[in-house]
Amino acid sequence: YLMKKGGEKQESDLSFEKLCIRIRDDFMRDWEEESGDLKGSLQLQKKAIIGYQNEVSYFKEKIGSLVKEYGVRRTLFPPWYETLADGIYHENWGMAGVAQWFSVAYRDSSSAKIIGERIYFLDGGQMRLMPQRITKERREQLIRAFLLLTPSERLDKDFHEVYLLDGTRITVFGGEMTKEDQDVIIFRRYIIPNYSFEEQAMRGTIPSEAIPLFCAMVETGYNVAFTGAVRTAKTTFLSTWQSYENPKLEGVIVETDPEIPMHILMPEAPIVQLIADNEKLRRISKNLLRSDADYFILAEARDGNALETAVRIAAKGTKRMKITFHCRDPLNFPYDVAWEIVKATGGDMELTAKRVAISFDYIFHFVQLKNKSHKRLSGIYELSVDHLSDQINIKRICAYDFQKNLWKWDYRISPCKQDAGREDNLEGFIRFSRELDFLAKTFPMKDMRKGSKES
Numbered sequence: 001y002l003m004k005k006g007g008e009k010q011e012s013d014l015s016f017e018k019l020c021i022r023i024r025d026d027f028m029r030d031w032e033e034e035s036g037d038l039k040g041s042l043q044l045q046k047k048a049i050i051g052y053q054n055e056v057s058y059f060k061e062k063i064g065s066l067v068k069e070y071g072v073r074r075t076l077f078p079p080w081y082e083t084l085a086d087g088i089y090h091e092n093w094g095m096a097g098v099a100q101w102f103s104v105a106y107r108d109s110s111s112a113k114i115i116g117e118r119i120y121f122l123d124g125g126q127m128r129l130m131p132q133r134i135t136k137e138r139r140e141q142l143i144r145a146f147l148l149l150t151p152s153e154r155l156d157k158d159f160h161e162v163y164l165l166d167g168t169r170i171t172v173f174g175g176e177m178t179k180e181d182q183d184v185i186i187f188r189r190y191i192i193p194n195y196s197f198e199e200q201a202m203r204g205t206i207p208s209e210a211i212p213l214f215c216a217m218v219e220t221g222y223n224v225a226f227t228g229a230v231r232t233a234k235t236t237f238l239s240t241w242q243s244y245e246n247p248k249l250e251g252v253i254v255e256t257d258p259e260i261p262m263h264i265l266m267p268e269a270p271i272v273q274l275i276a277d278n279e280k281l282r283r284i285s286k287n288l289l290r291s292d293a294d295y296f297i298l299a300e301a302r303d304g305n306a307l308e309t310a311v312r313i314a315a316k317g318t319k320r321m322k323i324t325f326h327c328r329d330p331l332n333f334p335y336d337v338a339w340e341i342v343k344a345t346g347g348d349m350e351l352t353a354k355r356v357a358i359s360f361d362y363i364f365h366f367v368q369l370k371n372k373s374h375k376r377l378s379g380i381y382e383l384s385v386d387h388l389s390d391q392i393n394i395k396r397i398c399a400y401d402f403q404k405n406l407w408k409w410d411y412r413i414s415p416c417k418q419d420a421g422r423e424d425n426l427e428g429f430i431r432f433s434r435e436l437d438f439l440a441k442t443f444p445m446k447d448m449r450k451g452s453k454e455s
Contacts, residue, residue, distance in 0.1 A: 014070070016077050020091045023066050027092075045093050046148040051165030059093060060085045080132050096142060097132030101187060114139065114185040125231075125373025136181060143185070146170055169257055190259035195240045205233055205366075206377045207407040209442070210398070213435040218244045219428035220421050221295075221319040223359060227327035228366035233375035234324040235299060237366065239265060242297065242322060249294035249320070254281065254306070260299055281305050289313060295320030302326070304344025307337050311352075314359035319424055321360070330365040330381050331394055357385045357392045361417060376400050377407070384414045397436065399445055411440035
């Protein structure tokens with residue numbers, strides 16, 4: 001598989017593998033002569049693997065000098081490396097074959113995996129097996145290098161999670177958690193979306209005719225939940241929705257992982273970004289409740305404490321709340337959320353589900369098509385509680401027709417949503433009502449109403 005980039009075959013006195021070993025030995029000898037131990041080299045490798053450019057340049061420049069000194073610049077190297085120096089660096093100290101995932105060619109890929117010796121990149125919505133392999137010894141070396149980022153972590157643990165300088169999250173599973181020689185390293189990064197509703201429509205995720213409706217809903221300030229399974233564009237749509245938010249309003253976003261860079265998406269907006277896991281969120285929930293922010297965002301609300309915090313904040317009258325939530329059936333959203341809350345904090349299931357239904361105005365549910373690179377908004381649901389009957393109402397106002405690849409609409413705005421809309425932003429609500437009426441008349445739902453749940 002050794003070939004120069006572009007497929008040009010050339011002869012070399014020294015193979016790529018032997019050249020990597022020779023240069024590694026030269027580095028080790030120099031470090032030992034300079035410092036007497038390997039402490040300096042570990043610090044260099046730590047900073048290089050995190051992503052500090054000076055340290056990466058140090059390695060590659062010195063490698064380039066040695067290659068020139070040896071007279072082996074024509075050595076053939078694997079095609080997944082960009083240059084000979086790049087390949088030698090990553091084989092010895094960097095990301096090995098996964099380095100290709102960090103190249104420009106895969107900048108839109110959000111995930112890569114090492115399972116045993118196999119390497120996979122998410123490409124076109126599907127995990128693709130790559131030709132490069134990584135030995136057990138090299139995987140162990142890679143894990144040790146990652147753990148340099150968190151010195152308190154013990155190497156013998158079965159699970160690790162670390163972050164690189166660019167925000168890439170690395171999750172390691174090993175030991176008794178995996179089968180023999182099938183240890184797992186997962187790389188995950190949030191691809192900063194520069195999407196607008198127009199771009200989302202061009203991708204086929206949402207209907208272009210509904211863009212004025214969505215803009216009016218953002219302006220009106222409804223509390224919205226974006227639901228769906230993994231990789232259904234929930235977070236992307238939340239980011240898109242948020243980019244239309246009034247940049248003068250004060251916001252707070254709470255994440256368990258630093259995935260959505262609001263300071264990049266909305267650089268002028270006063271948005272406080274907090275990273276809090278389950279335990280930290282429990283400790284700061286009272287502070288959040290006392291916050292004078294205009295709105296809150298809970299990205300990937302996975303546990304009961306986060307969801308309970310969201311419901312309590314909404315109960316204060318806070319508008320423009322936005323969350324994403326893993327949910328297979330949007331009609332079960334109030335009870336799925338209530339189950340997580342009750343499991344974590346206790347309470348009555350039915351009462352908690354009603355609190356959830358009161359807290360959120362609309363659910364946007366997303367799905368992944370058979371071609372996994374294609375996502376679709378499968379439906380929009382109005383969520384409320386009828387105080388006369390004391391029942392939860394979930395009304396579908398938008399439904400995606402999978403056979404015809406189009407969206408159908410129904411004009412249904414509950415009295416409570418009308419009152420809230422007029423109170424929060426009269427002009428925005430008038431536009432929302434007008435646009436929903438237009439869509440319902442132009443693309444009527446008709447017999448698809450049977451998917452609604454009013455109980």
